[in-house]
Amino acid sequence: MITTTDLTKVYRTRDREVTALDGVNLHVAEGEVFGVIGQSGAGKSSLIRCVNLLERPTSGSVTVAGQDLTALAPAGRADGGRPSAALRRARSRIGMIFQHFNLLSARTVQGNVELPLEILGVPRRDRARRALELLDLVGLADKARVHPGQLSGGQKQRVGIARALAGDPKVLLSDEATSALDPETTRSVLRLLRDLNRELGLTVLLITHEMDVVKSVCDSAALMRGGRVVESGRVDDLLATPGSELAAELFPVGGDPATAGGTVVDVTFHGSATAQPVISQLARTYHIDISILGAAMDTVAGRQIGRMRIELPGRHEDNVVPIGFLRERGLTVDIPAAAGTARTTVPTEEAVK
Numbered sequence: 001m002i003t004t005t006d007l008t009k010v011y012r013t014r015d016r017e018v019t020a021l022d023g024v025n026l027h028v029a030e031g032e033v034f035g036v037i038g039q040s041g042a043g044k045s046s047l048i049r050c051v052n053l054l055e056r057p058t059s060g061s062v063t064v065a066g067q068d069l070t071a072l073a074p075a076g077r078a079d080g081g082r083p084s085a086a087l088r089r090a091r092s093r094i095g096m097i098f099q100h101f102n103l104l105s106a107r108t109v110q111g112n113v114e115l116p117l118e119i120l121g122v123p124r125r126d127r128a129r130r131a132l133e134l135l136d137l138v139g140l141a142d143k144a145r146v147h148p149g150q151l152s153g154g155q156k157q158r159v160g161i162a163r164a165l166a167g168d169p170k171v172l173l174s175d176e177a178t179s180a181l182d183p184e185t186t187r188s189v190l191r192l193l194r195d196l197n198r199e200l201g202l203t204v205l206l207i208t209h210e211m212d213v214v215k216s217v218c219d220s221a222a223l224m225r226g227g228r229v230v231e232s233g234r235v236d237d238l239l240a241t242p243g244s245e246l247a248a249e250l251f252p253v254g255g256d257p258a259t260a261g262g263t264v265v266d267v268t269f270h271g272s273a274t275a276q277p278v279i280s281q282l283a284r285t286y287h288i289d290i291s292i293l294g295a296a297m298d299t300v301a302g303r304q305i306g307r308m309r310i311e312l313p314g315r316h317e318d319n320v321v322p323i324g325f326l327r328e329r330g331l332t333v334d335i336p337a338a339a340g341t342a343r344t345t346v347p348t349e350e351a352v353k
């Protein structure tokens, strides 16, 4: 639904150049919620602003719903710097919500939701009907006549969402939409985005610096650093990928590997494996004592996941068979590096034979 190919964005000021995006290739499938996470300055805002061409990329392309937006004519001098009609039409099919809501305080809630429809030239009566439908959809039917100043942060964001949906978009972009909200309100806004994604088949691309947002609502995620995507994929695949940085941050497990004397192993349980007594089977089968250093269960993208950090007696080489036992039962097994040391690759049973 959204594809960026070799997307670069270089900001040039009088005395310096900043490469905010450095060859970003991203693919967001139709109907998924895709989260881009990264620290401040990683390039997240530049990416999302390039996706709807609020910012024109320096090079590379952006395709949304099969249309190459970068091929559409940019703002022309003849139009007084306004985007071309084709670009405006394409943009109206991409909704966007913002961290600080960007509502007009002088307009009522209904007036804010009607604004994009006014720009599209929709007749007054149809505008009003559509705005009221949308306010009903986001749970604010009774607030149509109030002004944004009388609303809570969560309610303002719901108005922002209703306004973003006015043009009937297939894609919704969310720029840190919950960063200014408290945790409870964040949860309710994320639930609303999830419901809209399911009910309307809306594809959502969100940027955030909060792992919890990715954990609670995203089907897929990408990690950005220094203008590049350093890791991306479906969240459940990432959790099953040994060494995945995103998986470790999405689901940290306690217990410092450096303080252990034996071999420390991180085990991730998915789906039905969460209910199996695999660790006690392992202890019985190989007659070994297993120490549990840390463990947690959580729901990630609506699925139950368990993680456990265990210590097996002996060196890595002595534990190839027990680790193979865990893998054979469908568990993801990772050997965490102690602070300051490199991650260890466990030899396979074949390599040891």
Ligand SMILES: Nc1ncnc2c1ncn2[C@@H]1O[C@H](COP(=O)(O)OP(=O)(O)OP(=O)(O)O)[C@@H](O)[C@H]1O
Residues within 6 Å of the ligand: 011, 012, 013, 018, 019, 020, 038, 039, 040, 041, 042, 043, 044, 045, 046, 047, 209
């Ligand atoms: N208009 C601009 N002019 C010059 N440099 C810019 C501009 N916008 C962003 N940058 C620079 O580009 C880099 C990426 O910024 P960007 O805002 O995309 O990152 P971000 O991950 O969204 O960060 P944050 O979470 O703090 O918004 C930063 O070094 C930033 O200073």
